[in-house]
Amino acid sequence: MAEISVELTKTPKAKPADEHHLPFGDIFTDHMFIMDYDDGQGWHDARVVPYGPLPIDPAAMVLHYGQEVFEGLKAYKAQDGRILLFRPEENFKRMNVSNERLCIPPIDPEFMIEALSKLIEVEKDWIPSLEGTSLYIRPFIIATDAHLGVRPSHHYYFVIIVCPVGAYYPEGLNPVKIYVETQYVRAVKGGMGYVKTGGNYAASLKAQHEAEEQAYTQVLWLDGVERKYIEEVGTMNVFFKINGTVVTPALQGSILSGITRKSTLEMLRHWNIPVEERRITIDEIAKAADEGQLDEAFGTGTAAVISPIGELKWGEKHMVINNGEIGPISHRLYDTLTGIQWGKRDDPLHWTYEVK
Incomplete structure (x- = not known):
């Protein structure tokens, strides 16, 4: 070159x-x-x-x-x-x-x-x-x-x-409210959901607008075929802590392979915190919330790094998570990742690159 x-x-x-x-x-x-x-x-x-x-x-x-x-x-x-x-x-x-x-x-x-x-x-x-x-x-x-x-x-x-x-979300590190989309779809396996191209974001605008009209910060997308499996939030991958295990949707061709998602998984495993990548239904999340086993939820992405989720709205159901407050894993991940990014903490997995 x-x-x-x-x-x-x-x-x-x-x-x-x-x-x-x-x-x-x-x-x-x-x-x-x-x-x-x-x-x-x-x-x-x-x-x-x-x-x-x-x-x-x-x-x-x-x-x-x-x-x-x-x-x-x-x-x-x-x-x-x-x-x-x-x-x-x-x-x-x-x-x-x-x-x-x-x-x-x-x-x-x-x-x-x-x-x-x-x-x-x-x-x-x-x-x-x-x-x-x-x-x-x-x-x-x-x-x-x-x-x-x-x-x-x-x-x-x-x-x-x-x-x-500065901060991507006006809430900063305060938990955001997320609207679960049930009418529109963003992507399907075989399409372009796993890549970063403008068409994916254009497809999300209508749902995002309707969510904002109801005072919700972002949209949580379900799969485009069965409309029951959780995929990702509009600008973030999503994680749930259920009964002590952190769970995130597996990459199956319709969601973005986030760099912060990958780093979160690697850091959780580095800490020996149980973590699973698998298919998750919105019904499973609602059941865990009803039974008091949905301890935390958070999004991951370059812009916000870690964004705690304080509430999910699915149809007429409102799920308040951790009393609308940031959870301990979300907080630890945010402090650790941003500490590494700003050079204030040790970088045990050698992620930073110095521009000279």
């Missing part, structure tokens, strides 16, 4: 003055990474350039057929000044899984980490240092052929943009 060129902006933006009030996903830095793909030439012209609009044709295939993938990860500023990434190789390996499903040419994960490191080196002064803040990273690939007709594109952009962020 060729060298990465750097063009610095001549009109730098003012950085946020108050790190206590960083909205998620609204403020973008001065620069972005971009690289082109053309059939016969491969990926080429890797560069860091001033942040700005992308030149695409109105007939660009991404706009008409949705051929695109993306990822999400974060950079953290440790108290000693180090800049840390959390398992970036896992994100970029997953990006190539998405690429394969969407017929997009793969990119070497090591080069993607190199490209990201170069961008972060240029934008390091944008990384907030207040506890709970980070630099959110959005790599994405879009199809850019000016062509109307369903086929894989011959040309693509690979882009990375970054933004300083």
Whole structure:
């Protein structure tokens, strides 16, 4: 892969003055990474350039057929000044899984980490240092052929943009209320539920809107065939502690293989806490709640890390979990994972990557 060129902006933006009030996903830095793909030439012209609009044709295939993938990860500023990434190789390996499903040419994960490191080196002064803040990273690939007709594109952009962020949910670490969706479906096995592509999120908008109208933060999806097996929350994988065992839905092709999910499972096993990956019905959760055996529930994801669930609404049934308070495993996981991410705790499983 060729060298990465750097063009610095001549009109730098003012950085946020108050790190206590960083909205998620609204403020973008001065620069972005971009690289082109053309059939016969491969990926080429890797560069860091001033942040700005992308030149695409109105007939660009991404706009008409949705051929695109993306990822999400974060950079953290440790108290000693180090800049840390959390398992970036896992994100970029997953990006190539998405690429394969969407017929997009793969990119070497090591080069993607190199490209990201170069961008972060240029934008390091944008990384907030207040506890709970980070630099959110959005790599994405879009199809850019000016062509109307369903086929894989011959040309693509690979882009990375970054933004300083605070907490994803306004509740912070306070438990969120989740609405169990029974009318709409998000994905089925054989579809694209297991990859990160915009179509999955577009499919969730209607249910998410209806949940918010009832004062619920997110939607818990059931399987698209039998409508009884739990899959994932809109932006998170989901875990339940039932009678002392932590249970999460198994990966069967319709839910995302979350990096935080994987890390949670590995950390729970490291702690010798009983954990199971299997199919779980909403009836099992309701029964456990009725019998007082549903001790905790929480979501996992890059944006929120660990998000405790204080209530589930399924039809007319309201399940309040742990009296609407954060549970001990949720709290321990949050403290441990964020402590590793911000370089405040030991990293026993060697997950952090230092940007130098």
